Amino acid sequence: MLRATDEVGADMRHKLLLEILETESLYPHFQPIVDLKKGEVIGHEALIRGPAGSAMASPGALFQTAIENNLLHTLELLSRRCSLARFAELKPGGKLFLNISASLLGTPEHTEGFTSELLQELGISISDIVIELSEQHPFDQQGLTHNAVEYYRNMGFQVAVDDLGTGYSGLKLWSELNPEYVKIDRHFVSHIDTDPVKREFVRAIYNISNATGCKVIAEGIERKEEVATLLELGISIGQGFYLGYPSPEPQFTWTPMGGGDLMCNDESPLVDQGESAISLLRQTPAVSPEDTVLFVSEQFRANPDVSALPVIRDGVPLGVVKKSDLLELFSTQYGRALYEKKPVSRILCEDVLLVDSQLSLVDVSRLVTGQESSALQQDIIITEEDCYLGMGNLRDLLKRLTALKIQNAQYANPLTLLPGNVPINNEVDALLKSTADFHVAYFDLNNFKPFNDCYGYSKGDQVIRLLGDLLTRFIDNDRNFIGHVGGDDFVVIFRTLDWQLSCERIIREFDQEVRSFYLPKDLQTEGIWSTDRKGVRSFFPLLGLAIGVVHPDPYKCESFHEVAELAAMAKKEAKRSADSLLFISQRRATCVEDRQRTA
Numbered sequence: 001m002l003r004a005t006d007e008v009g010a011d012m013r014h015k016l017l018l019e020i021l022e023t024e025s026l027y028p029h030f031q032p033i034v035d036l037k038k039g040e041v042i043g044h045e046a047l048i049r050g051p052a053g054s055a056m057a058s059p060g061a062l063f064q065t066a067i068e069n070n071l072l073h074t075l076e077l078l079s080r081r082c083s084l085a086r087f088a089e090l091k092p093g094g095k096l097f098l099n100i101s102a103s104l105l106g107t108p109e110h111t112e113g114f115t116s117e118l119l120q121e122l123g124i125s126i127s128d129i130v131i132e133l134s135e136q137h138p139f140d141q142q143g144l145t146h147n148a149v150e151y152y153r154n155m156g157f158q159v160a161v162d163d164l165g166t167g168y169s170g171l172k173l174w175s176e177l178n179p180e181y182v183k184i185d186r187h188f189v190s191h192i193d194t195d196p197v198k199r200e201f202v203r204a205i206y207n208i209s210n211a212t213g214c215k216v217i218a219e220g221i222e223r224k225e226e227v228a229t230l231l232e233l234g235i236s237i238g239q240g241f242y243l244g245y246p247s248p249e250p251q252f253t254w255t256p257m258g259g260g261d262l263m264c265n266d267e268s269p270l271v272d273q274g275e276s277a278i279s280l281l282r283q284t285p286a287v288s289p290e291d292t293v294l295f296v297s298e299q300f301r302a303n304p305d306v307s308a309l310p311v312i313r314d315g316v317p318l319g320v321v322k323k324s325d326l327l328e329l330f331s332t333q334y335g336r337a338l339y340e341k342k343p344v345s346r347i348l349c350e351d352v353l354l355v356d357s358q359l360s361l362v363d364v365s366r367l368v369t370g371q372e373s374s375a376l377q378q379d380i381i382i383t384e385e386d387c388y389l390g391m392g393n394l395r396d397l398l399k400r401l402t403a404l405k406i407q408n409a410q411y412a413n414p415l416t417l418l419p420g421n422v423p424i425n426n427e428v429d430a431l432l433k434s435t436a437d438f439h440v441a442y443f444d445l446n447n448f449k450p451f452n453d454c455y456g457y458s459k460g461d462q463v464i465r466l467l468g469d470l471l472t473r474f475i476d477n478d479r480n481f482i483g484h485v486g487g488d489d490f491v492v493i494f495r496t497l498d499w500q501l502s503c504e505r506i507i508r509e510f511d512q513e514v515r516s517f518y519l520p521k522d523l524q525t526e527g528i529w530s531t532d533r534k535g536v537r538s539f540f541p542l543l544g545l546a547i548g549v550v551h552p553d554p555y556k557c558e559s560f561h562e563v564a565e566l567a568a569m570a571k572k573e574a575k576r577s578a579d580s581l582l583f584i585s586q587r588r589a590t591c592v593e594d595r596q597r598t599a
Contacts, residue, residue, distance in 0.1 A: 415464055
């Protein structure tokens with residue numbers, strides 16, 4: 001009985017599908033693809049739907065019925081035509097991602113040049129279309145994958161590999177096709193913030209994408225925590241219900257959490273970049289210079305892990321007594337008998353490193369490594385206002401510095417190896433906490449997208465590396481902090497007074513050196529022709545460097561969030577000019593009214 005019902009149901013679905021194909025009753029929906037960092041919709045994926053309220057409304061039922069009745073390619077061609085026609089009508093700008101079965105090329109239904117002719121008829125540029133091939137389709141088994149990609153690429157289309165990670169051949173497919181985009185399957189994105197295995201998988205994909213000049217899109221984003229984690233890993237393009245549902249009307253913008261600035265997306269509890277010597281503090285009993293050597297020996301016996309005891313007079317450290325010196329003294333003939341009643345000042349070692357409790361670990365490290373090798377020792381006296389506070393140990397210092405280096409390496413941008421978002425945020429918070437005086441400079445490139453579109457992502461990466469090199473070349477990295485937020489955005493936290501001269505010099509050098517990336521014909525016209533975000537062909541000047549500088553008030557800014565907001569506003573002002581520009585903001589704090597206006 002159930003079998004008869006299924007047969008009737010299948011027959012009805014078949015008839016309904018034939019009616020849909022005959023009347024062309026297909027309805028394209030568009031799901032936004034978002035630049036997570038900038039909050040910009042950079043494109044849409046076209047998704048088809050059947051008549052609302054019918055058994056064929058969902059794409060699953062629609063395509064499954066087509067497969068069962070050998071009508072997949074007929075349905076796909078009609079879907080493509082409907083999607084392109086609607087895209088041409090709405091003109092949302094950006095890229096349109098079209099799902100296409102490569103196996104369609106080997107069927108009688110396929111007409112060579114169908115898509116390109118349709119685009120010409122509709123007035124859509126081929127450069128705006130991305131052909132999306134799914135690993136779930138059986139095209140690779142039919143030997144059509146490479147032919148399909150070459151067919152579309154030769155006509156000027158870009159190619160995306162969909163559902164990366166769902167099949168065993170994903171990486172093989174990626175290496176053979178060399179697509180412009182890869183889409184990470186939603187399985188690896190869902191709850192990536194709590195799954196370390198998924199994070200490592202996505203991190204590996206990002207590293208491969210950087211090496212191959214391919215852009216990565218994370219699919220299936222449904223939570224803000226996933227967005228934050230993806231940004232930490234370097235993935236800045238996403239798609240999913242959290243960013244926007246498929247809709248008949250394309251979405252033009254998306255407002256990211258934290259006001260839209262990448263600097264505001266990380267709050268991981270990590271090692272403090274501004275950690276000071278007080279973090280090394282070990283409470284160690286002190287002795288006076290008048291105490292006997294025997295008394296000191298008993299203190300060492302009571303504290304077996306202590307290698308040196310501080311010698312203090314009126315709260316001021318005079319030096320240390322080393323356990324090794326005491327043992328050597330007692331090991332000699334009559335040593336104990338001769339010295340145990342003598343004052344400890346007789347074996348006092350004054351050659352010891354004294355550091356203030358608020359001195360940064362980096363500066364403590366410089367003091368340690370600056371010692372003569374003969375004087376290098378493992379014990380450090382930590383003081384507060386020149387008075388004894390406690391002891392520190394070189395081993396603990398190395399552990400903390402190693403943790404900082406690992407943290408920086410983990411969050412470093414793989415393109416420039418500069419510290420990324422998390423270390424930048426931590427550095428700002430540490431400076432605010434210590435009420436330090438500092439300037440923040442936000443660096444961003446003008447006209448970078450059209451340059452990328454015209455010259456390719458590999459050349460774009462070279463320009464980004466150039467900017468990173470200029471920053472490290474002309475800014476003292478020991479006294480200032482240079483970070484790479486991501487993409488073409490950099491941040492420098494200046495502690496030195498020459499910040500303006502440094503910025504002006506970097507602009508001059510950038511304007512001169514960036515010219516080497518252009519063809520002579522583009523240098524002659526001082527720019528390039530490319531398609532803008534609305535799909536209109538426009539002229540864009542040569543790459544420029546926008547720098548927005550702010551001088552945060554540490555008594556009014558509570559966290560890096562507010563500093564990031566100030567820096568973003570300064571950068572926005574700098575980018576009002578297409579040419580290179582240094583904009584110095586006079587605002588030192590945000591206010592409630594500002595947040596309400598930008599909300």
